[in-house]
Amino acid sequence: MAFKPSQRRSREEEDTELNITPIMNLMVVLIPLLLSVAQLTEIALLEYLPPAEAAEAPDAGSAPEEPGQKGGEEARLSLVINLTESNIQVSMFNKVKPGPHFYEIPLLPEGTYDWKALNDSLWSVKQREVGPQLGLDSTENEFGEWEYFPRFKFLDGRELSITARGETPFQLIVAAMDVCRFHKEDGEKRELFPVTVLKQFE
Amino acid sequence: MAFAPSKGKKNLRKEKGSLTLNSMMDMMTIILLFLLKSMSTSGALIRPSEYVDLPMADREMDPKKAVALLVSAEGVFKDTEGDPQALSLIDELEDPANPVLPGLESFLVERRDLALKVGQAFKGEVTIQCDKSIPYRWLLKVIATCGVTEFGTIDFVIIKKKA
Numbered sequence A: 001m002a003f004k005p006s007q008r009r010s011r012e013e014e015d016t017e018l019n020i021t022p023i024m025n026l027m028v029v030l031i032p033l034l035l036s037v038a039q040l041t042e043i044a045l046l047e048y049l050p051p052a053e054a055a056e057a058p059d060a061g062s063a064p065e066e067p068g069q070k071g072g073e074e075a076r077l078s079l080v081i082n083l084t085e086s087n088i089q090v091s092m093f094n095k096v097k098p099g100p101h102f103y104e105i106p107l108l109p110e111g112t113y114d115w116k117a118l119n120d121s122l123w124s125v126k127q128r129e130v131g132p133q134l135g136l137d138s139t140e141n142e143f144g145e146w147e148y149f150p151r152f153k154f155l156d157g158r159e160l161s162i163t164a165r166g167e168t169p170f171q172l173i174v175a176a177m178d179v180c181r182f183h184k185e186d187g188e189k190r191e192l193f194p195v196t197v198l199k200q201f202e
Numbered sequence B: 001m002a003f004a005p006s007k008g009k010k011n012l013r014k015e016k017g018s019l020t021l022n023s024m025m026d027m028m029t030i031i032l033l034f035l036l037k038s039m040s041t042s043g044a045l046i047r048p049s050e051y052v053d054l055p056m057a058d059r060e061m062d063p064k065k066a067v068a069l070l071v072s073a074e075g076v077f078k079d080t081e082g083d084p085q086a087l088s089l090i091d092e093l094e095d096p097a098n099p100v101l102p103g104l105e106s107f108l109v110e111r112r113d114l115a116l117k118v119g120q121a122f123k124g125e126v127t128i129q130c131d132k133s134i135p136y137r138w139l140l141k142v143i144a145t146c147g148v149t150e151f152g153t154i155d156f157v158i159i160k161k162k163a
Helices: A021-037 A115-130 A170-179 B022-038 B102-117 B136-148
Strands: A043-048 A080-083 A087-091 A102-106 A135-140 A146-151 A159-164 A182-185 A188-191 A195-200 B067-072 B075-078 B085-089 B125-130 B153-160
Touching: A021 B022, A080 A170, A087 A115, A102 A115, A115 A170, A115 A182, A159 A170, A170 A195, A170 B136, A195 B136, B067 B102, B067 B136, B075 B102, B085 B102, B102 B136, B125 B136
Parallel strands: A080 A159, A159 A195, B067 B125, B125 B153
Antiparallel strands: A043 B153, A080 A087, A087 A102, A135 A146, A182 A188, B067 B075, B075 B085
């Protein structure tokens, strides 16, 4: 049982203040330290996987494949975008003459590439030529890990080659790689051609 | 002539004033928490080099530790945290007879052989900090050189685009 405090007790209680000076010292050291290592710009990686030897450019001697044609192997779309001085050329099935499988997207009036039109055009190619996903394929990589990837009508249904003039700055190539990756529709990201191959301008 | 200080004032007992640090403590705590939150462990793996102006892209892949290279307007360098060492300079990059860069090739071969010698799993990964203004023909040569030396996974460091 606790005793009742004495009525005669008249001593005033002193205000005790917490000594925060050591905490302040710690803060003063920590904040400049963290400021010096802080990264104000966020960085990330853009992965580029060079094509395997077998999947490289089609045999120069063979005739261009017709759309949808299937030889001994699975058919290839061979989608290429070419960044030229005056436009963006889009080619499929190795076509180089204007038509449904070779067309050009002119520059915008301010002289820059029309990335929006390219993105819309690739979405149309994906729907019209590549079509829906047919299933999943898997392959074992050299480290013994299984990798799964979607299968389409064309063996290269997720692949696109980019060619450009030698003096094209890297930023434009990165922008092109970004544009060819996804198409945004109704706030949703739809996959276009995420596997990009960088090739020499021909 | 200055007057003599008042005797009363001289003996006046001064009250001990204390500085109120509470508001400052609040501020410091908020700053500290913000800095701790913005500090990421992945960011510490790769620090953007002061010698290159990185391009911007819409990617999310986190940085990882790999063989690090710098490609600037002066050439290709081995990235050694603030003290880059030249591997291939402009004359090699502009030489049309050379599809691969000899300086870079010997460095990558050395790194590959070292990894195999010490029994590390060689994944063939290389991280490149590439200036956004470098021409495409240089880029193709760097990629070709990485390809012939079995560095098959090339990651370019970019600045994340703000959503």
